[in-house]
Amino acid sequence: MEGKLVEISQIRKGPWKAEEDEVLINHVKKYGPREWSSIRSKGLLQRTGKSCRLRWVNKLRPNLKNGCKFTAEEGRVVIELQAQFGNKWAKIATYLPGRTDNDVKNFWSSRQKRLARILQNSGAPSSSSSSSSSKSLKLKREIPAFHDVPVFEAPKLSSSMEEISYTMAQSCSSSSYLDNTETIIKVEQFPKLVNPKLYTDANMAQLELMSIGNNPYAAAEAQPQAFFPQTPHPQPYLTLSLESQDLLAKFEDPYFSQVFAPMDVPELDSGNVEQQPFLEPVRSGGFGAREEADNPMIPDAFFDDFPADMFDQMEPLPNPST
DNA sequence: AACTGTGTCAACCGCTTGATG
């Protein structure tokens, strides 16, 4: 299929043909992955240098995981690194062997769309119609309706902090919730936030780590390969605003937790799991330890649809030692 | 079977950055 092929003044656009790929590969074999513009100037291809480079980087480069969905582990890495670096897809991609910035970007974009849709469906007035998704309809019916929910517009999010802030505001949109009163809760209470079936000490330690904001990935920036996270300072208490408390109550609703349960859990093909040099969350006497590898009962997908910085909304108490 | 909504992916565009003259 040719798709929308455009040729304007000898510049060819649109899907690549196998013959073009072959020419491009041969060029790279001869000259290396550079001098992209010379491909056209030599009359080898009617493509811009930009287009050639992109094709090589995203599709033809060796060792790419083409046509291979993101594993739960990769998803987790993306989520955590996005929280750390923001939308620095190229940078994040360097932590994911075989993945391109485009892959990461697409993965994140899909996830954002899905999250936005979930939120929209959970908060939209019942009068809204036309959704053909039975899942969405079910959510609309079974999640308690919140009054005065604004029409959700997919936000342009530059950071997941904004995302979760928006999430919180959206979920607790009634103005009566907007109270700055804070309450201290213990981290151990967080299991209420998630599907109880998914709760494990390791997961909660991860949540705690995320919430405390002592993210070890900052250190990874300098030296990803040799990176080993520092041990975060234990800090078992978080503050939680009333709106968050209310959200907590909603999480108690089994259908609300369902919202954050994996929708399309990537297959955990343990027989095909590539052991990539993913960044390892903290391992320190069980604090932040990852135990999935040892405990197949813990789904990686736990983190897949769960914003990594979900608890950024909850500010940690000042560290008494400081 | 036709239609619709959704997810995924490839590719393009505009902008920025860095090297070079």
Place this chain on the structure above:
DNA sequence: ACATCAAGCGGTTGACACAGT
């Protein structure tokens, strides 16, 4: 210092496949 160009990056778009109605 400035201009130019190649390369890189992030945002966006459109095509396609698939599932549900």
